[in-house]
Amino acid sequence: MFYIINSTPFNQNQLANKNLFNINFSGGFSGILTQEIREYRSLAYASSAKYKFNFHPEVNNYMFTYIGCQADKTNYAVSVAFDLLKNMPEKPDRMDMVRSKVILSQNSEFPNFRDLSEQVEALQIKGYDSDPREKANELYPNLEFTDIVSFYKENVQNQKIFLGIYGDSKRFDLEKLGQFGKVKKIEISDIIQF
Numbered sequence: 511m512f513y514i515i516n517s518t519p520f521n522q523n524q525l526a527n528k529n530l531f532n533i534n535f536s537g538g539f540s541g542i543l544t545q546e547i548r549e550y551r552s553l554a555y556a557s558s559a560k561y562k563f564n565f566h567p568e569v570n571n572y573m574f575t576y577i578g579c580q581a582d583k584t585n586y587a588v589s590v591a592f593d594l595l596k597n598m599p600e601k602p603d604r605m606d607m608v609r610s611k612v613i614l615s616q617n618s619e620f621p622n623f624r625d626l627s628e629q630v631e632a633l634q635i636k637g638y639d640s641d642p643r644e645k646a647n648e649l650y651p652n653l654e655f656t657d658i659v660s661f662y663k664e665n666v667q668n669q670k671i672f673l674g675i676y677g678d679s680k681r682f683d684l685e686k687l688g689q690f691g692k693v694k695k696i697e698i699s700d701i702i703q704f
Contacts, residue, residue, distance in 0.1 A: 511588060512674040513559075513575035513595065517665045520567040522637055526646040526653060527661040528561055533612045534604060534658050535559055535594075536575075540611070542601070546594055547577060553587040554579040561665065567636045573666055581681035588673065592690055595671060598662050602655035613650055616643055 536543045536559035547557045556578035563571050575595065579587045621629045633642065671691075675682075679695060687693050 511575075511577045511579070511584070511591065512676075513573075513577075513591060514672045514674075515573040515575075515595070515666060515669045516672075517561070517571045517573060517669050519570055520563055520636065522567075522642065524661065524665075525563075525642050526649040527657050528563070528665075529612050529616065529646060530608055530650070530653060530658050531661045531666075532560055533615070534608045535561075535598065535662075537608065537611055540604075540607065542599055543575070543591075543594060546599075547579075547587060547590060551586075551590060553577075553583050553590060563636065565632055565635070571665065573669075581677045584675060584677065584682035585686050588675075588687060588690065592671070592673075596667060598659075598667070600655070600659055605655040605658075608655075608658070609650055609653070613647065616647065 533541070535541055536557070538544065539549070541559075543559050544557050547554045554577045557576065559573065559575040561571065561573045575591065577587055577591055673690065675687075684693055684695065
C-alpha cells in the first residue's frame, strides 16, 4: 500500500519540526506507524513514512507512506493507517526519545560524495545559504511535543490522501475500501504497455 499526501508549500523554517515529526511518526521500530501497524497488530512486514520537502520549493511538499502486508490483511491495515494519518496519537512522553534520536541521526548522516553536489544545489534552490541542519540543531533542545503536533495538524492531518494498492484484489474487499474514497481498479496493462 502506498499513501501519498500532497501537502503545503515549502517553508524553510519548518525543517526542525519536520525532522521531529518524521522520527515520531516513522522513526524505525520506535515510530508510531511501525508500533501501531507492525508491533501491536501484526498487520505488516514493513512500514515506513516520511514527510519530504520537494526538490523545487515552488512545488508542494508531500508525505509518502508505505505498508507491506499480506493481501488478506489489506482492509484492516488500510483502516489503521488512515486513522493514524488522520488522527495521529499524541504521546508527549516520547519527546525526549524523539529529540535524542533526531539529533543523533542528523549528526551521523552525511551525503555520499557522489550526492554532495546535488544536495548543495537542492539547498541553494530552496534559498539556504548554509547547512540548515546547524540551525535545526540549535532549535531541537527548545522544541516541545506541541511543535510536532502543530506541524502534523498544519501539514498532514487535513490533507487529501491518495492510496495505491498493488496486490491480488480477490483477497481483499474493494467495496469496503470505498469508505475511504473513490475506488478505481486498474490492470497492469493500463499502466505498462508491452
